[in-house]
Amino acid sequence: MRFRKPENYFFIVPWVAFIPWYGMLIAMLVCWAAQGHPIYWFMHTEQFPVYISDIGATNLRPLFISCAGWQGLGYVISVACEYFQRAGRWPFRIPGSGSSKAAEQHYNEISSYTERILNSKLYMPPYFIKHERNLIFASFILGCIGEIALLMCSIFSTAKYHHVHIAMVCIFCIFMLLSIVCLTAEYFSMGRHYAAIHPLAASKPNYDPQHPTAIDSLPNSKWTGYVWNKFTISATLKTIWCILAIIWAICFGAIHDNSRSACFEWLLAFWFGVIFMIISADFYIGGLYKKSKYFHQIESFAGYYKYDRIAGVNNELWSSSTSTRAEEKDRPETLASS
Numbered sequence: 550m551r552f553r554k555p556e557n558y559f560f561i562v563p564w565v566a567f568i569p570w571y572g573m574l575i576a577m578l579v580c581w582a583a584q585g586h587p588i589y590w591f592m593h594t595e596q597f598p599v600y601i602s603d604i605g606a607t608n609l610r611p612l613f614i615s616c617a618g619w620q621g622l623g624y625v626i627s628v629a630c631e632y633f634q635r636a637g638r639w640p641f642r643i644p645g646s647g648s649s650k651a652a653e654q655h656y657n658e659i660s661s662y663t664e665r666i667l668n669s670k671l672y673m674p675p676y677f678i679k680h681e682r683n684l685i686f687a688s689f690i691l692g693c694i695g696e697i698a699l700l701m702c703s704i705f706s707t708a709k710y711h712h713v714h715i716a717m718v719c720i721f722c723i724f725m726l727l728s729i730v731c732l733t734a735e736y737f738s739m740g741r742h743y744a745a746i747h748p749l750a751a752s753k754p755n756y757d758p759q760h761p762t763a764i765d766s767l768p769n770s771k772w773t774g775y776v777w778n779k780f781t782i783s784a785t786l787k788t789i790w791c792i793l794a795i796i797w798a799i800c801f802g803a804i805h806d807n808s809r810s811a812c813f814e815w816l817l818a819f820w821f822g823v824i825f826m827i828i829s830a831d832f833y834i835g836g837l838y839k840k841s842k843y844f845h846q847i848e849s850f851a852g853y854y855k856y857d858r859i860a861g862v863n864n865e866l867w868s869s870s871t872s873t874r875a876e877e878k879d880r881p882e883t884l885a886s887s
Contacts, residue, residue, distance in 0.1 A: 555836055574818055625696060635676050682855070699725075730791060
């Protein structure tokens with residue numbers, strides 16, 4: 550497969566976040582090995598390897614704190630970038646920053662619904678329904694709590710504040726998992742809606758011509774159309790990530806053998822970086838949507854919350870097509886041939 554030039558460079562943000570994290574982990578292992586695999590003064594049992602927090606409580610504590618804080622900041626910024634690229638703005642709009650008259654005139658001159666989407670300034674395809682937007686918000690808030698807990702975990706060292714340290718580790722694991730679960734649910738929801746309007750949907754045996762776009766009226770277990778699209782593939786990868794992370798986290802917390810427990814902690818720490826890679830791939834692939842082979846073939850996204858707003862410039866310039874969209878909802882949507 551030929552590598553396509555990225556349309557923007559948001560996909561670099563997750564890499565900037567997790568590469569220092571990996572660097573910290575590797576540096577800790579190298580230093581511990583160079584010191585002769587010591588058992589530190591605050592440890593009560595022999596073990597191999599030691600926990601990350603044990604090394605982080607030594608003279609490498611500044612490295613632990615700085616890299617934990619950097620990774621945490623990078624994660625929440627990455628989630629914020631997800632919203633920015635799909636919404637076209639940051640969560641809080643600055644007064645007076647709305648569309649200019651020149652931009653409105655430009656949109657008035659474009660007649661095709663999909664052309665208006667392609668001529669928007671969005672970096673990634675917008676979300677379809679408000680629940681998807683809310684899932685991004687939830688992921689951001691949960692991620693903030695989880696990453697603050699990780700920072701506190703690095704500040705309150707296991708050598709001096711063992712119980713506080715353990716509590717912060719638990720909060721970090723729980724809230725980060727919930728944050729990533731929200732991102733997974735967002736992508737499953739977007740994949741379900743995109744599947745119904747994809748140009749290849751009609752060629753699939755599970756396509757329901759009676760409900761091509763009214764997907765929200767169907768049970769959540771009912772999927773129709775081109776199911777294995779870029780959104781559902783990403784959501785599936787995130788699901789696999791979550792399942793393995795849960796298994797390894799249980800092993801980390803439940804195994805009484807400190808050596809084996811520490812192995813799972815190191816495995817989890819390196820596994821954590823994989824989610825940044827998946828998010829980076831989401832940004833890269835999502836940024837190419839305007840040059841997608843199929844996206845421009847979709848004749849209408851009418852009835853989908855964010856698409857209606859973008860195509861109509863905040864519902865003001867698309868009012869002339871309201872009746873047309875109503876007719877499209879009452880009949881199977883016409884899809885362009887592939």
